[in-house]
Amino acid sequence: MRYPRRSPKTRASVRTRPSPRTSLTGAVALALVLAGCGLKSGSPLVDDVVPGSVGRGEPLKGASLTVTSKNFSENIILGQMIGLIFKAAGAEVLDRTNLPGSISAREAIINGDADAMYEYTGTAWITYLGNEKPIVDPQQQWQAVRDADRRNGVTWLPQSRLNNTYTLAISKKNNAKYRLRTLSDVAALSQKDPSAVTVCVENEFAAREDGLLGMEKAYGMKIPAGNIQKMDAGIIYTQVSKSDSCLLGEAFTTDGRITSLNLDTLQDNKHFFPNYNAAPVIHTATIEAWPAIAGLLNPLSARLTTAIAQELNAKVDVEGEDPHEVAKDWLIEEGFIKEG
Numbered sequence: 001m002r003y004p005r006r007s008p009k010t011r012a013s014v015r016t017r018p019s020p021r022t023s024l025t026g027a028v029a030l031a032l033v034l035a036g037c038g039l040k041s042g043s044p045l046v047d048d049v050v051p052g053s054v055g056r057g058e059p060l061k062g063a064s065l066t067v068t069s070k071n072f073s074e075n076i077i078l079g080q081m082i083g084l085i086f087k088a089a090g091a092e093v094l095d096r097t098n099l100p101g102s103i104s105a106r107e108a109i110i111n112g113d114a115d116a117m118y119e120y121t122g123t124a125w126i127t128y129l130g131n132e133k134p135i136v137d138p139q140q141q142w143q144a145v146r147d148a149d150r151r152n153g154v155t156w157l158p159q160s161r162l163n164n165t166y167t168l169a170i171s172k173k174n175n176a177k178y179r180l181r182t183l184s185d186v187a188a189l190s191q192k193d194p195s196a197v198t199v200c201v202e203n204e205f206a207a208r209e210d211g212l213l214g215m216e217k218a219y220g221m222k223i224p225a226g227n228i229q230k231m232d233a234g235i236i237y238t239q240v241s242k243s244d245s246c247l248l249g250e251a252f253t254t255d256g257r258i259t260s261l262n263l264d265t266l267q268d269n270k271h272f273f274p275n276y277n278a279a280p281v282i283h284t285a286t287i288e289a290w291p292a293i294a295g296l297l298n299p300l301s302a303r304l305t306t307a308i309a310q311e312l313n314a315k316v317d318v319e320g321e322d323p324h325e326v327a328k329d330w331l332i333e334e335g336f337i338k339e340g
Contacts (some may be wrong), residue, residue: 002070019301042066042096054299055337058090060293068114070099073316074164074254074309075325077158078118078278081326084295086116088337097323110152115286116293120143121159121265122274124281126210134274138163155287157297159279160304162254165210166273167265168199169251171241175264176337179246182269186248187219196228200246212250218272237261240305254306256295256314278304300336 039240052057069079079097087093096114099105106128108114112288121138124145125131135141138159152258154331169230170180178196179303187255205211206228229246231239240249241261251258251265258265280297287293312330 030170035183042094045083045087045093045095045280047084047087048098049084049328049337050071050333050340052335052337054085055089056156056298059296060086060290061090063091063290064094065091065116065206065286065290066094066096066108066114068099068108068117070102070105070117071098071100073256074278074313076323077312077316077327079144080116080324080332081300081321082116082280082297084331084337085300088295089292089296106186109154109177109281109283112153112209112283112285114283115299116280116282118278119281120276122165122276124149126274128284134271138275138277142277142279150284152193155282155284156206157280157294158301159277162278162309163275163306164252164278164309165268166205166251166256168248169237169240169258169263172264174247180264180266182267183215183219183221183272187221190222191220194224195227196247197223197332198229198245198247199223199249200229200231200239200320201250202233202236205228205250206230206296209217213277215272218270223327227230231240235262254309254313254318256310256312258311260314260318268337278309303334 008107014182020072022061034269047307049112063086067079067083067086070074076097080095083093083095083097097117099108102123105114105117107118109119121142126142129145129148135144140157149156164285166238168186170178170182178185178189186197201212208212212228213220229239233250235248235258236249237255239246240251240263248266251263253265257263277303282293308330312326316323317328330339333340
């Protein structure tokens with residue numbers, strides 16, 4: 001089975017990150033289907049790139065490595081970054097990014113059908129490892145995930161400051177009136193003037209204790225049921241920006257449309273939502289065979305931030321650019337790799 005890369009003019013998924021708590025039953029079933037149609041499929045990276053600030057001496061010369069990702073813009077971009085750095089460092093690279101769902105890419109890493117990808121600490125902690133409560137401190141959560149995942153043959157490299165977590169968004173125009181900065185501010189407004197707080201969310205987010213229901217309880221929000229509208233994620237950003245029917249909307253902190261649609265995002269000041277810091281995960285046997293991988297990817301993760309992710313995601317989701325070219329251009333601009 002082959003997963004084609006999007007055309008440069010094709011807009012990527014309207015969602016920046018799928019729900020981190022996707023049903024495991026459906027996802028595992030999908031992974032089994034993928035296994036049946038061949039997990040070794042993919043396209044060789046043919047880019048003529050050479051080392052920049054990383055990869056000098058081609059420490060991966062002789063390696064044949066497979067990179068993977070989930071099927072949303074940000075994760076595809078990050079997967080392409082790994083592949084291009086591996087390629088510049090001398091490896092032959094098979095591109096198996098854009099796999100549908102979280103579990104298919106996860107299983108590829110565990111089974112050794114793929115060698116590397118970027119994963120999110122909150123997704124691993126809650127969805128894969130089965131914990132119910134997030135760890136508030138992002139570094140402690142990463143450490144807990146790293147330690148627990150060793151038994152699965154997965155090695156976590158240091159995380160980035162890129163944190164793709166949930167938030168509520170509001171247009172700057174509307175926020176000039178309400179001056180909301182935190183979710184506690186939303187709770188205060190909902191108690192003072194319940195009719196003012198209209199919220200647009202996805203069906204799944206609206207129904208889950210780790211979504212809107214739990215957030216309302218954690219913050220003491222009083223949002224009338226009639227003030228909650230359920231709609232597709234891709235519509236929410238536009239509705240918050242242009243419609244008076246959605247004062248607030250479910251959003252992801254790294255979504256490129258936050259800047260392009262002139263939105264503010266609100267701080268989760270009680271740390272209800274998990275941290276979703278992106279970090280490279282490597283099939284353990286791979287990094288044991290090629291330990292130089294850590295030195296190649298650690299500088300990349302150290303540079304990645306939420307703001308940078310917003311900028312890169314916007315190039316794909318708003319401007320319609322190809323995730324591969326977005327990743328390559330940024331790596332060259334930052335000096336990590338060079339054109340050959």
